[in-house]
Amino acid sequence: MPVQLLRIVRGKSETPLPSHLQKEDLRHLQEHFDHTNKYFQGIVILTYPLTKLGDGTDFFKVVLQDLDNSCSRINSINILIYGKMAEDCAKVIRHGDTFVVAGFKLAKSPTAREDGRHGCHLEVSEEAGSAIYSVAPKYVYTPLNHLKDGTIVNLYGVVKFFKPPYVSKGTDYCSVVTLVDPSNVKLTCTLFNGNLDSLPKIYKVGDIVRFHRIKIREYNGQMQGITSGGFASLTFDGTVGAPVVPRTSSKVYTFMDEEQKTIEELRIWAASNLSVSGPAAKLSGVQPMLFFDLTCQLVGKAKVDGSSFLLKVWDGTKCPYPTWKVPVEAKDLEGEKVLLHQLRNLTVDILVYDNHVQLAKSLKIGSFLRIYSIHTKQGSADSEHVSHIEFHLHGGTCYGRGIGVLPESNLDVKELK
DNA sequence: TATTAGGGTTCG
Numbered sequence A: 001m002p003v004q005l006l007r008i009v010r011g012k013s014e015t016p017l018p019s020h021l022q023k024e025d026l027r028h029l030q031e032h033f034d035h036t037n038k039y040f041q042g043i044v045i046l047t048y049p050l051t052k053l054g055d056g057t058d059f060f061k062v063v064l065q066d067l068d069n070s071c072s073r074i075n076s077i078n079i080l081i082y083g084k085m086a087e088d089c090a091k092v093i094r095h096g097d098t099f100v101v102a103g104f105k106l107a108k109s110p111t112a113r114e115d116g117r118h119g120c121h122l123e124v125s126e127e128a129g130s131a132i133y134s135v136a137p138k139y140v141y142t143p144l145n146h147l148k149d150g151t152i153v154n155l156y157g158v159v160k161f162f163k164p165p166y167v168s169k170g171t172d173y174c175s176v177v178t179l180v181d182p183s184n185v186k187l188t189c190t191l192f193n194g195n196l197d198s199l200p201k202i203y204k205v206g207d208i209v210r211f212h213r214i215k216i217r218e219y220n221g222q223m224q225g226i227t228s229g230g231f232a233s234l235t236f237d238g239t240v241g242a243p244v245v246p247r248t249s250s251k252v253y254t255f256m257d258e259e260q261k262t263i264e265e266l267r268i269w270a271a272s273n274l275s276v277s278g279p280a281a282k283l284s285g286v287q288p289m290l291f292f293d294l295t296c297q298l299v300g301k302a303k304v305d306g307s308s309f310l311l312k313v314w315d316g317t318k319c320p321y322p323t324w325k326v327p328v329e330a331k332d333l334e335g336e337k338v339l340l341h342q343l344r345n346l347t348v349d350i351l352v353y354d355n356h357v358q359l360a361k362s363l364k365i366g367s368f369l370r371i372y373s374i375h376t377k378q379g380s381a382d383s384e385h386v387s388h389i390e391f392h393l394h395g396g397t398c399y400g401r402g403i404g405v406l407p408e409s410n411l412d413v414k415e416l417k
Numbered sequence B: 001t002a003t004t005a006g007g008g009t010t011c012g
Helices: A084-092 A257-273 A337-342 A355-362 A411-416
Strands: A003-009 A038-047 A058-065 A076-082 A098-102 A105-108 A120-125 A131-136 A152-167 A173-180 A186-193 A208-219 A222-236 A290-305 A308-314 A348-353 A368-379 A388-393 A402-406
Touching: A003 A084, A038 A076, A058 A084, A058 A098, A076 A084, A084 A120, A084 A131, A152 A186, A152 A257, A152 A355, A152 A402, A208 A257, A290 A337, A290 A355, A290 A411, A308 A355, A308 A368, A348 A355, A355 A402, A368 A411
Parallel strands: A003 A131, A076 A120, A186 A222, A348 A388
Antiparallel strands: A038 A058, A038 A098, A058 A076, A098 A131, A105 A120, A152 A173, A152 A208, A173 A186, A208 A222, A290 A308, A290 A368, A308 A348, A368 A388, A368 A402
């Protein structure tokens, strides 16, 4: 593991570095000195884009500043990272982070005269047996009643409302999340990311999130959260007693006993201060003329027209009313023919509109979904049809209307199986 | 290195 997570509190590491390593002062990084078993620690003051060398090797350059020598004329040094390690580091190294570099090769820096940094640079790669350790900072979390305009903060919150990620009119996915905490202040966050996986994996009201580096702004007289460059999130099930397992796309994150305790405390607070009785329902319990959230499996899908798309789903229960069947061309219907036929009396047709079409098209047959705020509508009887119930996911994102994909590991999915 | 949206049910 070339890039490891290491947390150092008050100068002492909780996950110690290998004991044979000794800290080396910037001034002692000189040619012809033996740097075996030495490490250098510094704070990232500059990173360059990940590039490829002429021979195809990945290359990543960062500048580390030595905080112990920050008043010296020369207090920074170039770190040149090669190969797989360059790729790994480019993903996790951020401006302002502290890193430890061990197993480096020291060489004369050809750019020292221009950049004013140390006369040597450090070269590291997996092949050379180098290691880079990320030293996690001690994060400070701001309660929601202490947020100030124009700051970037870390915070915890219980999800009071959310819109599952949807395709925005810009270039990114968008998710809107309203949080509360024991200070009883609400914060609505608008989160953007081009990568669906980088937005918080919230499945229900009552989930608990930890946001890092969220920007706070004032909007319409209220504080608002918005994604900033280094935004990262963890999401936890909000159920008291459930395992404390973070859902995240980050490869590297800190999560210690202290954080576990925070989650457990928030769960207990939420249990008595937040109503989580969402409008979830089983198909067996649906009533006409209401909105509800459905956890289900996708059995079939079909294009209908430019502004609507059909999802055929089931949840293992049977809807007590005759259900609407959306007429589509047989050639347009995707899904396993045999299964579609077997489940024909258990699946229901959900017609999704407008902004939900793009996401619906991309869904994989067999995947588990939660569809939020489905509208059930009573279709009237006429000469051709008996009275039936229709399922619509209207356009727009009001009330969190949308579609979320659940992982197989989700508890509600296990129940469904 | 901007923009997206900025919670509060429907055209179908």
